Structure formats: structure tokens, C-alpha cells
Amino acid sequence: MAKPAKITSSSPVLETRRPDVEADGLARFAGVGSFLDDRVGLAKIARFGLRKVFPDHWSFLLGEIVLYSFIVLLITGVFLTIWFRPSMMELEYEGTYQLMRGLPMSEAYASTLAISFDVRGGLLVRQIHHWAAILFIAAMTAHMLRVFFTGAFRKPRELNWLVGVGLLSLSLIAGFSGYSLPDDLLSGTGLRFVDGLIRSIPIVGTWLEFFIFNGEFPGDALIARLYMVHILLVPGILLALIGAHLTMLVYHKHTQFPGPGRTESNVVGYPLFPVYMAKAGGFFFVVFGVLILMGATMQINPVWAYGPYNPAQVTAGSQPDWYMGWVEGAIRIMPNWESHILGTTWSWNVFLPGVGLMGLLFTALGVYPFVEAWITGDKSEHHLLDRPRNAPTRTALGVAGMTCYGMFWLAGGNDILATQFHLSLNAITYFMRVAVFVAPVIAFIVTKRICLALQRSDRERLLHGSESGIIERSPEGRYSEAHVPISHGEAWTLSQHKQYSPVEATPGVDANGVPLPGGGVSRRRALWSRRFFRHDIPKPTRAEIEEAHSHDSHADDDVKALEH
Amino acid sequence: MSHDMVRAAHHDAAFPVDPDLPVDNPGIEEHVPRYTDVEVAAGNRAYRRVLALLALVPVLAIVNVVCYFAIPRNVGFNVLGTNFNAHALALGLTGGLAVLLIGIALVSWGRDIMVDEEIAEERHPAASSPEERAAALVKVKAGIHESQASRRKLILGALGGGVGVLALPAIVLLADMGPHPTAATRRETIERTIWAEGVRLVNDVTAKPLKASDLEIGQLVNAQPENLFYLHGTDYLVEKSKSSLIIVRMDPASIKIPASRQDWQVDGILAYSKICTHVGCPISLWEQQTHHLLCPCHQSTFDLANSGVVVFGPAARALPQLPITTDADGYLVARGDFTVPVGPSYFERDSSKDFKEGDQ
Numbered sequence: 035m036a037k038p039a040k041i042t043s044s045s046p047v048l049e050t051r052r053p054d055v056e057a058d059g060l061a062r063f064a065g066v067g068s069f070l071d072d073r074v075g076l077a078k079i080a081r082f083g084l085r086k087v088f089p090d091h092w093s094f095l096l097g098e099i100v101l102y103s104f105i106v107l108l109i110t111g112v113f114l115t116i117w118f119r120p121s122m123m124e125l126e127y128e129g130t131y132q133l134m135r136g137l138p139m140s141e142a143y144a145s146t147l148a149i150s151f152d153v154r155g156g157l158l159v160r161q162i163h164h165w166a167a168i169l170f171i172a173a174m175t176a177h178m179l180r181v182f183f184t185g186a187f188r189k190p191r192e193l194n195w196l197v198g199v200g201l202l203s204l205s206l207i208a209g210f211s212g213y214s215l216p217d218d219l220l221s222g223t224g225l226r227f228v229d230g231l232i233r234s235i236p237i238v239g240t241w242l243e244f245f246i247f248n249g250e251f252p253g254d255a256l257i258a259r260l261y262m263v264h265i266l267l268v269p270g271i272l273l274a275l276i277g278a279h280l281t282m283l284v285y286h287k288h289t290q291f292p293g294p295g296r297t298e299s300n301v302v303g304y305p306l307f308p309v310y311m312a313k314a315g316g317f318f319f320v321v322f323g324v325l326i327l328m329g330a331t332m333q334i335n336p337v338w339a340y341g342p343y344n345p346a347q348v349t350a351g352s353q354p355d356w357y358m359g360w361v362e363g364a365i366r367i368m369p370n371w372e373s374h375i376l377g378t379t380w381s382w383n384v385f386l387p388g389v390g391l392m393g394l395l396f397t398a399l400g401v402y403p404f405v406e407a408w409i410t411g412d413k414s415e416h417h418l419l420d421r422p423r424n425a426p427t428r429t430a431l432g433v434a435g436m437t438c439y440g441m442f443w444l445a446g447g448n449d450i451l452a453t454q455f456h457l458s459l460n461a462i463t464y465f466m467r468v469a470v471f472v473a474p475v476i477a478f479i480v481t482k483r484i485c486l487a488l489q490r491s492d493r494e495r496l497l498h499g500s501e502s503g504i505i506e507r508s509p510e511g512r513y514s515e516a517h518v519p520i521s522h523g524e525a526w527t528l529s530q531h532k533q534y535s536p537v538e539a540t541p542g543v544d545a546n547g548v549p550l551p552g553g554g555v556s557r558r559r560a561l562w563s564r565r566f567f568r569h570d571i572p573k574p575t576r577a578e579i580e581e582a583h584s585h586d587s588h589a590d591d592d593v594k595a596l597e598h
Numbered sequence: 599m600s601h602d603m604v605r606a607a608h609h610d611a612a613f614p615v616d617p618d619l620p621v622d623n624p625g626i627e628e629h630v631p632r633y634t635d636v637e638v639a640a641g642n643r644a645y646r647r648v649l650a651l652l653a654l655v656p657v658l659a660i661v662n663v664v665c666y667f668a669i670p671r672n673v674g675f676n677v678l679g680t681n682f683n684a685h686a687l688a689l690g691l692t693g694g695l696a697v698l699l700i701g702i703a704l705v706s707w708g709r710d711i712m713v714d715e716e717i718a719e720e721r722h723p724a725a726s727s728p729e730e731r732a733a734a735l736v737k738v739k740a741g742i743h744e745s746q747a748s749r750r751k752l753i754l755g756a757l758g759g760g761v762g763v764l765a766l767p768a769i770v771l772l773a774d775m776g777p778h779p780t781a782a783t784r785r786e787t788i789e790r791t792i793w794a795e796g797v798r799l800v801n802d803v804t805a806k807p808l809k810a811s812d813l814e815i816g817q818l819v820n821a822q823p824e825n826l827f828y829l830h831g832t833d834y835l836v837e838k839s840k841s842s843l844i845i846v847r848m849d850p851a852s853i854k855i856p857a858s859r860q861d862w863q864v865d866g867i868l869a870y871s872k873i874c875t876h877v878g879c880p881i882s883l884w885e886q887q888t889h890h891l892l893c894p895c896h897q898s899t900f901d902l903a904n905s906g907v908v909v910f911g912p913a914a915r916a917l918p919q920l921p922i923t924t925d926a927d928g929y930l931v932a933r934g935d936f937t938v939p940v941g942p943s944y945f946e947r948d949s950s951k952d953f954k955e956g957d958q
Contacts, residue, residue, distance in 0.1 A: 230942035346839075348880050381943040
């Protein structure tokens, strides 16, 4: 910190000129700054944090969108709680909406209608809230895919990946518990499904059903309990996990894409203060503003359209919010397997696609970083991101997973597909039963081939430069395309990645049969490792590049030499 | 072509030459000043743009407040076939735009005006150094020693056990979340409906009793038990979610009626539970010609001409059929409750009595 200049009487006053730093503002910590520094060490925090560097890339904004839509959810959610009444008590509707006057309905539904019709701005905020929830999970999914495909989950960030998986699973609960609250026909249909899902759990299903619904479906307690889950329990855990997520982000510092000057031991970008405060802060307002405009212009969940929940009614084409679509699809295409053993019923047709598939997805996501590290034998820290092509097997696995998810998701709309495209519903269902298994395999093979082709193309660029698009005709009538050299920066970016060799199988004991400290590598692990790295295109060596370049620059001479 | 691409012209200490890599790290790109940095007029324009964006915000905020009070509630208008609520639209457009403008102004400030030179910061490994680990271990050991836990080992075990056992009362505390579905409770709840001998089948909307002679072949009626309409609130919803019926009349000659169910129907009028045996949606889509009933939720399809067996989809069990007859006045009445529990499966359900294809 700059000290105020001291002017003694003896010193000659030549010119009063302040240094630039002082001209820009603070000369010392005073006032509020000093007050806070005296009490919580503000200066230390500022010194540590203000100039923290964040690398710049559009895909790093995906996580920011998640955070900002969560903040929008908290703000709009608080507004909605002012009027919403989480009660299943029956009353006769006497509100503004003419078509439902005199209809018996739950207090929850009546208050949702009141928010939509009687509270000024209520409809707008309700729609912003719903759009924010949809964007929240969509951006979270995209953010997770970015982290997956660039290998950002690798050491030392595996724990943060696990926190992310926890955030994703809780967000599904947050979303589901939210759209179940209005107690209109659609949300009631969703709860009826959840009741069937809970019942299908072997052994404890009926007990869980009675405990959650306070007896039989629909009971009188569910909305109030879901409300607690939606506005207190889940957001509380989400907040704590987001805190942990961001703390680890700050501790690890953000990953960066490879590029000139980027190494595993530095981070290159703009400082938090002022550039990122402006950009990220501005981006919050952009996300919020866009969500408000969406809430204003795009209708979502018109709760007045189908009336209060009625267990004897359902609308054709009932769909959950997009993020539950894959579970819906799995439930739809599952064969009707059910076992009846000694007076008990094992409802595989609901339990496996519902509970089982969700468990499978989140387990697979959770263990992936550890499985990959086991296969590759890679124990080093990673702060430079992978270009997806340079990890072809991982990229192919990711695309296969996305394809599988996509097939389940499409199956969740098999009725819509049938009516829109005039196809047989039964044929779509049978097709999807096969597609969820076959399409990921095809996607895996195709993606891996594309990655390898891109690796070859990188190799070509490194060796021979970029195709100029200019076809030259030599005096002899030969045609050739001139290559222009790529920049040093690009050459570095294309070639800086580490190339792995598969782990070799080794016995876990030395020649005397004494166990080695690190243990051995099993043959199975070595096999998986070989499979993981098989087909990788080796990047050119230093010698190969130099050799290719000297060849290229003498190409004209060669031609002449041949002609003589 | 020169070999500059492979070897950096100069090496600073931050980017040492790695002989294993084919190309040397060229170091961070040289900073190229932006147009707004070198051209004073462009810089001033960017400045004015940010100011103009921010100046619009209070204008929009005032318009927003005016709209809040001036526009009447629930006035709708149609644009391109979409109905808009004028109040919500005006509030959202002005408010959303104002918020968006703040965002654009801030981003614009950050992009065009703030110094855009990238800086590098050193990273440190996540792990502590061996010295730090050793020092930490010393402290941990001191703590363990001073706590005497290594000498008096039972304390830790007793503590862990004690805290662990506390999970039991914590879980037991939840036992009152709902009634316990014991066999007796199940018989009174999910295994029972309000259908009983002599209860009239009534139209589900008008609550008028249904006369057998009023139903035509091919017709479908949604029905409820007459006594449902004595109930209100939660009781009404709970019972309705089990008692809802589909009544269809089919040509007795064109359908299969097993011997055991000959007296469950009245001249081809059959009554089935409307609640899907998959996850409990009310089944609604009736294909009159095929006698199939399709659930719109997950597309389970049941053949009502064959005791409600599943012909397609994820449902595993036939739709329960309600035995019906007519009373002295010719109205349809139940002969009793369903013979099996209606709705989705649950673990304790004895599903051996459900109708299966081929049963007589």
C-alpha cells in the first residue's frame, strides 16, 4: 500500500505530481476498508483474491449460467412463496379466472391461480421461475459435458466432479418437487407416476409410499412436504454444495485450454478485478435479463389449462419437464416384466427403468474419473484441458452416453413422435427398445473414428502446414496445392498434449515372491488400458517435423532434379 | 520454410525446452492492442455506448412502474395466434430489457474499455509439500498423544458406537410420517375400494345412475360408485383414485368372456378399473373397433374384449374387472368390490389371482 507522501519543510517543492496509482483512486485503506481490515483482514483477502486470474473461453460460461439461473431461482422463488399456500385442503375457487369459479380444488392450486391472475407480476415471475429451472438444469448438463469431454474431472478435480454429480441429482429433485407443487392436472399426473415408482421398490416400497404420502395416494400431506423439500431442504443442500464447488474451484484455479504460453504450472487470462467482475457480473445481468424476457414472451406451464388434479383424468401427451424425459422414456419402452413369488410382486417393469436407471446414470458418472485413472494409470495433476480428439476413447464413450440418453429421451415422447410423424406408436417403441443399446455402439465407433481422423489431420498440419486452397500449375503441367506453414502458436497447441502408452501387466511381487509396495498391474487392467489407447495416432516427433519441413522447402528442387 | 515453428526464437525461464515435445512452447502471445485502445475516437464511442446503455435503464424502470399501475390486470391480446397477458408482457419486456442493458453495458465496459492484457499466474500443486506433510503429521501425532486416545483406545470406540447408535432414535423418530402398511391396514386402504354389493354405477360427471338399456354397443362411459359423491376433499380423491371405472358395451358374440366371468357382465356391458396397473394413470383412450384401451401416460394397451389382458406396453397385469349386474329398476350395480387390488403393483401384492390369458 502506498504511503501518503510526506513533505518536510526542508524539501524543495518542485512539482506536485501524484503517481498514477493514486490518481486512480485509493491512496490507503481508510474508512470502511480500514474498518473491515481491522476486523476481518480485508486487505489480506483482497491481496489474495482481487487479481486472481481466470482463463477466457466461451465454454467456461456454461457453469456461470448455472450459478446465475440458481440465483434467479432463489430471487423469484422467494417472491412466489409470498402468495403460494402449500395446502391440499379443499376449497371452492372464487378467484378471477371465470372458467373455474365454483370448482372444488386444493388451496395450493387456488393460490397458484391467484399468483397467475390476481397478483400483478405474478404470472411473469412464475414463468421466469419455471424457465430459470429449465435453464438451470440444461446449462448444468452442458457444463458437465464440457468438463467431461475436456477431461477437467481428472486429478486434482475428481472431488469437485463428485460434488457436481451431487448437484445434478439434487437439481432433478428440486425441479420435480417444484413442478409438482401447483397441484393442477399435469402435476398430479406426475405425482401419480412417482407413487407407482415408489411402490415398485422391492420390500420397502409400500412402506415408503405410506410414509411419503401419509397413507394412500394422494393423501393430504404431500404438497406441504414437497414444499419443504423444494424451498428448504434441497436448496439448502444445493447452496452448501455450490459453496464447496466454488471453493474447490478457487483452490485449484480454473483449468485452461492448451495454447501458447499455457502450461500445467500457470494460468493465463484476465484478472478477477476488474475484468472478470465486469464480465461475469455483466453476464449475470444478461442471464437474468434473458430469463425475464423469456418469462414475458414464452408461455410455460399454463396451470389454468387443464384444471385441478383429478385422479380420473389425464391429458393425452402428458410430458414431464425435459430433464425427466429420459426416465419417462425408459418407463415407456421397458418390457412388462413382473415376478410373482410367494404372494409378493416384484415390479421390474417400473423399478428397473425408474429407480435402477437413475441409480445407474449417477453411479456411472460418479465413478468415471476413478475408472479412467485406473485404466490409464495416470496419477499426475492436470490443469491443461484435453482437446476431445486427443482422448478418443473418452470422447467416444461420452458421445455414446449422450446417444443412449437421447434415445431414452426420444422414447419419452413416443406418442408425440407417432402423431407428428404419422408413425406406428408400437413400431417406435420396439425400435427404441433396440436403439437404446445399438445406437450408443454406433455412436461410439463413429465418434472414435472422427477423433482419430482429426488426430491425423493435426499430424498433417504439423508436418506439412495448412492447405492454402491455391492450386498451382507448374510449367510442365503438374498441379499441386501449395501448403502454408502454420503459426508457431498453433503448432504448439496441436502438439503439446501428452501421449500415453497403455499400462503393462506386472506381477505384484518381486523375484522372491515378496509383495511390491505399489502392487502389480493385473492383466485385465492392462487389457483395458490397451483398449483405451488403441488406435491413437502418434503425434510427429521433432525430427519428423524438421525432416518434413526441409522436404517441403526442397520439393521444387526435387522436381527439377528428377527432370534432369 | 524456416524452422521457427519448432523452436522458439528465445526461451524464457517459464517455458523451458522439453526435448520430448515436438514443438517448443512459444510463450504467451504478444498483446495486440484493440481498436478502442489506439483510436481515441473509437475509445470515446465505446465509452458513450456504455453510458447510453446505462442511461436507458432508468427510463425503462420508470416505464415499468407506470405499466404496473396503468395497465389493467388480465387484459389479453392475440399476436400470431398466441395469447399474451398485456400486464405481464409489458412488465417483462421493460424489466427484462433494463436488466439485460445493465449486463450488456458491464460486459461492454469489460471488453472494450478495461485493459485487456492477459496476465499469467503461477499454479501450485494441490498437494502440500513433504515438509508441510511432515509438520502436519507432527501436530496430528501430538494431538493424538495428548488426547490419550492411543493409550485409552476404548474411548474412541465407545464414542463412535454411541454416536452411531443415535441414528436409531433419529430414524425411529420418523415412524409417524404415515400409517404403517401392515396387512390389516393394506386390507382397509390400497386393497379395498368403496365398491360393494348393490352400489350403483353412476356417470362420473353428472352422478346420474346408468341404465343398462341406455348403453349402445361400442359406447364407453366413465363411471364412479354412487357413494363416492358423499365424500369430500382428501377422502374423495383417495377413493376416486381407486374406484374409477370404464364401462363398455360390446357385442357379446365378438368378445371372449371366460366361464368364471359370465355373470360379471350384463349383455356385453363390462366394467373395468380405469386405473392403469402400470403406475396408476387413468386410462382414457378407447379404440372402439379393436376393443383396445390405451393409457396415454405410457401406452400400455389392454384388450377389453379379453378380460382386460395386456396386449402392448409396460403394464404387466390385466385391468381388474368389476362384477356387475342390474337392480330391479334396470340400473347397473356392483356385485361386490374388485376381486384384486386396483392400481400399480406393490411388493406385498398377491398377484396370483389376477386374470391371465387363457384363464377360464
